[in-house]
Amino acid sequence: MSEVVVPDAERRAVGKFLRRMLPILVLMLLVNQMDRTNVGFVQDELRADVGVSATAYGLGAGLFFIGYALFEVPSNMLLERFGARVWLTRIMITWGAVIVAMCFIHNVWMFYALRFLLGVAEAGFFPGVLLYFTQWLPDSSRGRASAIFLGGSATAYIVTGPITGALLELHGVGGFAGWRWMFALEGLLSIVVGFVAGFFLVSRIEDAKWLTRQEKDALGAAVARDEEARSRAPKVSRLRLLLHRQVALLTAVFFAMALTGYAITFWLPSLVEEIGGLSSFEVGLLSAIPWICAVIAMYTVSHFTDGTPDRRPYLAVALVLSAIGTFLATLGSPWFGLAAITLAAVGGKCAATLYWPMAQSGLDLKIAAPGLAVVNSIGNLGGFVSPTLFGYLKDTTGSTNGGLYTLSAASVLAVCGVAFIKLPRTAAAPAPETAPTRA
Structure with missing residues (x-):
């Protein structure tokens, strides 16, 4: 049985990353999943207030994925250019703004446009986080981080229903429909979490003030070895x-x-x-x-x-x-x-x-x-x-x-x-x- 020996400095650096970065990333993913699926709870309200039929609802729900697929690769390229801190924060604040805008939907075409724009705004978030892991973690630690991160997606499916259902109970408050309150408040939550993420995320190992010089060198060397191995693979x-x-x-x-x-x-x-x-x-x-x-x-x-x-x-x-x-x-x-x-x-x-x-x-x-x-x-x-x-x-x-x-x-x-x-x-x-x- 072979054994992989991990230097103490590298192990400490990985542990600090998992404790400091993963909680905010998991929270971002949880909010992400909630915002892309909350429309499933307001189908009847959209039909009654805006005239969105079942066909139109299905098309609007699906248009998200067209925008997402078209802009996924460009978004990842921009993340590499601007860094995870700037780009992941931008993604989250932008999609929060689109969700807030959905509380003003007044016709089917606006519903279509905003669902498509939501996909454009969110494009690159999930693969961007996985790319962020490759910039910070060696292969030997990446699987653990990915599993913890994906746990946020699973949790989102559980909490989305009760949270969204509770917000829909605000129907009539201030003269607004419950579904408008739901989009407005969940969108604002995304924007707030996005700004918070901007204070916590660190794009490069060298910029992490909570790592010692020895930990930075050990972690950077481990990541560099993996990058060198991947660079030899033919395109x-x-x-x-x-x-x-x-x-x-x-x-x-x-x-x-x-x-x-x-x-x-x-x-x-x-x-x-x-x-x-x-x-x-x-x-x-x-x-x-x-x-x-x-x-x-x-x-x-x-x-x-x-x-x-x-x-x-x-x-x-x-x-x-x-x-x-x-x-x-x-x-x-x-x-x-x-x-x-x-x-x-x-x-x-x-x-x-x-x-x-x-x-x-x-x-x-x-x-x-x-x-x-x-x-x-x-x-x-x-x-x-x-x-x-x-x-x-x-x-x-x-x-x-x-x-x-x-x-x-x-x-x-x-x-x-x-x-x-x-x-x-x-x-x-x-x-x-x-x-x-x-x-």
């Missing part, structure tokens, strides 16, 4: 990557997963409201149940499958659960539908937990970084397709069942795609263990 164009069999399969599977994940995110409150007799706060609380169960299942599955050389069978089972859940949601009472959607959410979150480690190990090292970027950017367009399709089918059929059938079929097709994904020969056997580093 591959995105066009060629699109034609790469493995990248195409991974993209197709992730696209199908995104269809289900974002459809549940944007339409869950509407499905819960079908129970009837619930206040906005109660809808928010019930909407958190699927995500609470999903997060528990996600961490349980990750615990039992970490180190597994082949995650494909487990991923297939998770996708089958997602397919069964979305299909069962078309049957029975709204309460039964909530239970079924909970099963779908559990399957979807567990699938995501299993998918990304498999995707990382399933690509040759020479194309891993650009390949995963292609998978993420194209696959996330499922966030545009699913709410748009859901809204259209609801307007044309009067029910969400057609959309749920489509999601169920997409999950089944994703299982077929998983069966054809090949893992490298080295993945067939467990990798040598390395001694974990401690913060």
